[in-house]
Amino acid sequence: MALVLTSNSFKEGETLAMEHVLSANFGFGTDGGNKSPHLAWSGAPAGTKSFAVTCFDPDAPTGSGFWHWGVVNIPASTTELQFDAGNPKAGLLPKGAIQTRTDLGQTGYIGPAPPPGHGPHRYVFTVFAVKEESLPVTADTSGAVVGFFLNFNTLEKATLTGMFQR
Template sequence: MSDSRRPLPHDFHPPVPEFTVTSDDFRADGVLPDLHVHALGNTSPQLRWSGAPEGTKSYAVTCFDPDAPTGSGFWHWSVFDIPAAVTELPQGAGSGDFKGLPAGAVHARNDYGTRDFGGAAPPPGDGPHRYVFTVYAVDQEKLGPDADTSPAAVGFNLRFHTLGRAQVIAEYEVRP
């Protein structure tokens, strides 16, 4: 769904093989349901992936809004060190209680400053924003950063350790 709006975060990374990610909670290029909006439910969506490249030792999952009026986008979710045997996160896995995450997974801070999923919150009248959910196949079990790391620093590490990438995008808009 790349278009004339701001580029996606991995548009600046070297190309890697693609694999598949889907969600039972929304359709690709559809509207993000209210459940995943910050003020209306703030619940991370269910995500399932398949077809990761051979050699995958862990996964990372992010949610990024490239259309946020910040000059640098907005990171809504950043979790990494998901074991390679895990190919699905249930709805709500991004909650701050870590109940839906597999053992060993690490939640980094999002741009809200919390270690969880922070739902969509575009300014009223700013038009539709894209919410890019990306699953990264990683070449090592532990990416390296800790939970205090910013999403940008997590992305820096992913730049050098990504074997493959899958993305699904939904939009959300608050009308004036």
């Protein structure tokens, strides 16, 4: 069975609800709830010792996309992240999991806030089945470096893409 990623918050290709969009507190002109969606996975391959979850916008006008969320060292016994688990103050992540730095320079989930009129952006949520219990990263590690370590330690991955535009 292949690794599969699903969500109670959205389906593949659907527009993300305003509860997942960046809040006005960040100053990017959006007024959402900035709550990470529920994510669940099944079908992890043999040898999985931990999971990682990322959210990446490949359509961001940066030349390198935009990392909206990173969580590593999720225990192998975990099969879902609750709604708003990306809120560092909520305490909803499993013990041992680490949220890494987003492209806003802080940890935790950062919701969509594409430039007005830029067209639809894809928010690619990925779960990685990792062959190590922990990756050698900290909360201050960038998405690119997390991606580097995941590239060499992933057994299998699955994606679920949400959309948003303004």
